[in-house]
Amino acid sequence: MKIEANRDICIGAGNCVLAAEDVFDQDDDAIVEVLEDHPSPDQETEVRNAVAQCPSGALSLVDD
Amino acid sequence: MSTTTHQDPPPVPRHMQRDRFAPLPETQAVRDEPGFPTFTTPFGATARLVTRYADVREVLGDAARFSNTGLPRLPTPDGEDGIDPRAGNLLATDPPEHTRLRRLLTGEFTVKRIRRLEPRITEIVDDHLDAMAAAGPPADLVGAFALPVPSLVICELLGVPYDDRAEFQGRAARQIDISRPLEERGRVAMESRAYMGELVDRARAEPGDDMLGMLIREHGDDITRSELVGIASLLLIAGHETTANMLGLGTLALLRAPDQLARVRDEPDAVAPAIEELLRYLSVVHSGVPRLVREDTEVGGVPVAAGELLVLSLPAANRDPAAVEHPDDLNVTRTIAPHVAFGHGVHHCLGAPLARAEMAVAFPALFRRFPTLAPGIPFEDVEFRSATVVHGLRALPVTW
Numbered sequence: 448m449k450i451e452a453n454r455d456i457c458i459g460a461g462n463c464v465l466a467a468e469d470v471f472d473q474d475d476d477a478i479v480e481v482l483e484d485h486p487s488p489d490q491e492t493e494v495r496n497a498v499a500q501c502p503s504g505a506l507s508l509v510d511d
Numbered sequence: 512m513s514t515t516t517h518q519d520p521p522p523v524p525r526h527m528q529r530d531r532f533a534p535l536p537e538t539q540a541v542r543d544e545p546g547f548p549t550f551t552t553p554f555g556a557t558a559r560l561v562t563r564y565a566d567v568r569e570v571l572g573d574a575a576r577f578s579n580t581g582l583p584r585l586p587t588p589d590g591e592d593g594i595d596p597r598a599g600n601l602l603a604t605d606p607p608e609h610t611r612l613r614r615l616l617t618g619e620f621t622v623k624r625i626r627r628l629e630p631r632i633t634e635i636v637d638d639h640l641d642a643m644a645a646a647g648p649p650a651d652l653v654g655a656f657a658l659p660v661p662s663l664v665i666c667e668l669l670g671v672p673y674d675d676r677a678e679f680q681g682r683a684a685r686q687i688d689i690s691r692p693l694e695e696r697g698r699v700a701m702e703s704r705a706y707m708g709e710l711v712d713r714a715r716a717e718p719g720d721d722m723l724g725m726l727i728r729e730h731g732d733d734i735t736r737s738e739l740v741g742i743a744s745l746l747l748i749a750g751h752e753t754t755a756n757m758l759g760l761g762t763l764a765l766l767r768a769p770d771q772l773a774r775v776r777d778e779p780d781a782v783a784p785a786i787e788e789l790l791r792y793l794s795v796v797h798s799g800v801p802r803l804v805r806e807d808t809e810v811g812g813v814p815v816a817a818g819e820l821l822v823l824s825l826p827a828a829n830r831d832p833a834a835v836e837h838p839d840d841l842n843v844t845r846t847i848a849p850h851v852a853f854g855h856g857v858h859h860c861l862g863a864p865l866a867r868a869e870m871a872v873a874f875p876a877l878f879r880r881f882p883t884l885a886p887g888i889p890f891e892d893v894e895f896r897s898a899t900v901v902h903g904l905r906a907l908p909v910t911w
Contacts (some may be wrong), residue, residue: 458610459617460859465783465867468622477617500849502859504572 449511450486450494452479457505466497479505521555523689523898526562526824527797531895532764533839534826538562542831546813547821553689554583558801558820564831564851566811567823570802571855577802577821578605579858585697594704599734599741602800606857615730616742616861619668619722625864628668632872635663640880649887652907656877657758658751661869665750668865669743670714670721679706683748690898707740707747722746746862753795754866756896756903758873761789763893763907764841765874766886771843776878785843786870791850792841794826795902799854825851826902881911 450470459477463470470490472480486494498506526538533539539562541548547559547566561567570577579602587596597603601612618624643655650656662680666673685691685699711723715731718724723743726734734742765772774781804819815821828851830838835848853860860866878884886893887908894905 458613458857458859459621460853460861461620461622461864462859464622465864473621473623475618475621476614477621496849502572502853502855503857 448486448491448494449509450481450484450498451507451509452481453505453507454478456503458503460502462500462502463497463506466500467493470494471497485511521551521553524550524552524822526550526560526822526827527553527689527900528897529826529895529902531893532760532793534824534830538824538827539830541824542827547810547815550822552583552801552820552822554693556583556820558822559815560824561810561821562824562827562831563811564828564834566813567825567828567851568855569810570821570823571851571858574606574609574857576805576808578805579603579609579800579802580605581803582801582820585700586693587697587701593737594708594740595737596700596704597741598737599739599743600745601742601861602745602858609857612738612742613857613861615726615734616722616746619725620861620864622864625868628664628865629868629872631667632660632664632869633876635660636873636876640876644880648910649908650910652762652909653755653759653904654906656873657762657904657907658755660758660873661754661866662751664865664869665747668722669746669750670719670723671710671743671747675706679703679747680751682706683752684899686748687752687900688898689900703744703748704740707744708736711736711739711743749860750862750865752901752903753860753862754869756795756901757789757793757866757870759904759907760793760795760902761870761874762877762884762909763886763890763904764789764793765878766884767890768841768843771841772878774843775874776882779875781843782871782875783867784845786867786874787850788841788843788845789870790852791829791835791848793902794829794850794852796825796852796854797900797902798822798824800858823851825854881909883911885910 457479470483470486472482474480528535541562547561549559552558639656643650663673682699682703686696714723715727718727775785801820801822804815806817832838853863887910896903
């Protein structure tokens with residue numbers, strides 16, 4: 448499982464950081480930064496929550 | 512220039528009325544009806560009501576098909592004060608204009624920036640709890656705690672003198688009171704802009720360390736005076752009217768569910784999910800800004816036509832059994848379901864991290880300070896707001 452983040456459509460709501468702090472961060476303008484694009488299996492639930500809670504649709508999960 | 516002549520406001524639409532915490536049963540029933548029924552908005556326009564969770568997410572999530580511009584608005588004498596009433600109002604813009612404005616502000620609301628505010632939020636919360644304790648029971652929780660805490664926080668963050676609170680809180684309350692004539696609400700909105708215009712001019716002459724000062728120092732060349740006034744006016748009203756009502760309603764809801772209150776009070780890990788559940792269950796914003804359909808299209812298979820207005824019932828969507836089990840129960844231990852209390856899509860609440868941080872500090876601190884906190888009047892006598900853009904309590908008498 449790989450996380451893809453589209454920084455052009457991110458609106459900086461920060462929901463992903465709150466859902467999965469070890470996986471997502473924000474730059475100084477609040478735009479998403481992926482800290483770990485291949486999350487570990489024990490992070491999968493919180494990463495799926497983060498993707499579901501993203502208001503802009505900037506986050507997606509792809510099979511690698 | 513508006514030439515509206517009627518003085519009586521239109522009747523309060525059904526979706527803005529509540530049965531205490533919940534949307535009216537009639538509004539909830541709309542979810543099970545095919546299509547989107549029409550009704551008359553507080554502006555006198557005809558709109559269609561969207562109540563299903565998936566449909567609300569679809570509309571809010573697609574700014575390309577559904578616009579925030581060209582909507583009916585409060586009648587004000589355009590240009591009279593030299594401030595364009597639409598400038599800087601993030602809620603009345605679409606991308607790319609919206610993207611430009613929002614990006615000027617998002618850096619101030621990152622999760623990390625808001626965490627740095629937590630010590631100050633804690634001080635503000637503790638000061639108000641100290642004052643309540645010193646004055647002794649009974650108290651009005653809204654006036655003593657729920658309203659002043661977020662008001663002071665947003666004032667300090669933005670750079671608005673807290674001493675002016677009586678005026679700006681009064682104006683905010685009148686502006687969002689849909690039982691008042693549109694002309695009056697429009698006039699009050701203009702007074703708010705005039706007040707903010709003075710603050711903006713002062714900040715331009717001498718930019719402080721607050722958000723207004725930051726905007727002027729870092730983006731002064733890219734942003735007009737009208738835009739600064741619009742941004743600051745929106746943040747001031749959104750910064751206190753929403754969280755204040757969550758704190759008041761949330762306290763009442765938890766007082767009626769003592770086991771859940773105890774978790775919020777005693778278990779630090781229970782606080783964040785509890786706040787999401789309170790946001791979902793209370794959904795204080797009835798509907799936010801309507802969306803204008805740009806082109807003939809479909810929502811959840813229902814045809815909608817270019818030019819139609821769609822109003823999104825956030826509480827009805829957040830109680831959609833298709834999205835949440837036992838949606839009418841408050842359950843702070845439930846697995847977090849993505850709610851739409853902060854909206855969805857590009858207009859998702861900018862201040863959400865701040866609102867969450869304020870609640871995460873305020874609720875446990877309140878319940879720890881007053882372990883015997885109890886409503887001072889029977890539940891049936893608690894006065895809920897009845898005709899405002901944001902749901903809430905008029906007052907919450909408490910004792911301890």
